[in-house]
Amino acid sequence: MFGRAGRLSTAGIRTAGANVAIITIDKNRCKGCGICLTFCPQKMIVLLEGEINSLGYAPAAFSDEEGKCKGCKICAEMCPDGCIEVYK
Numbered sequence: 001m002f003g004r005a006g007r008l009s010t011a012g013i014r015t016a017g018a019n020v021a022i023i024t025i026d027k028n029r030c031k032g033c034g035i036c037l038t039f040c041p042q043k044m045i046v047l048l049e050g051e052i053n054s055l056g057y058a059p060a061a062f063s064d065e066e067g068k069c070k071g072c073k074i075c076a077e078m079c080p081d082g083c084i085e086v087y088k
C-alpha cells in the first residue's frame, strides 16, 4: 500500500502469520536518502519517485502485500532522521 501526497505517513500492515508488524514512515520529514530501503533485508521499502514531499524529496514508502516484513526494525534504526517506527 502506498500513501498519497499530503498524508503525514505511510503504513503497512502485515497480515500473514500470527505476528503483525505495522511500519509507519513520516513522509513529510523523509529526505529520500534511500538508506532504509538499502538495509531492509526483505526489500519492503521503496522511494515514491512520482511524489515530492514538503522538503522537496521523493519520500520512502512501505509496501508489504505478501507479508514478508519480519518487524526487525533495521529500517527504523538506520534512518538518520527517525522517520520510521515499527510496531509489533
Ligand code: SF4
Pocket: 023, 039, 040, 041, 042, 043, 044, 045, 062, 068, 069, 070, 071, 072, 073, 074, 075, 076, 086
Ligand atoms: S522492519 Fe525489517 S523487514 Fe520490515 S520494513 Fe523494516 S527493515 Fe524491512
Ligand code: SF4
Pocket: 025, 029, 030, 031, 032, 033, 034, 035, 036, 037, 059, 060, 078, 079, 080, 081, 082, 083, 084
Ligand atoms: S532512511 Fe529515513 S530519511 Fe532516508 S529514505 Fe528512509 S525514511 Fe527517508
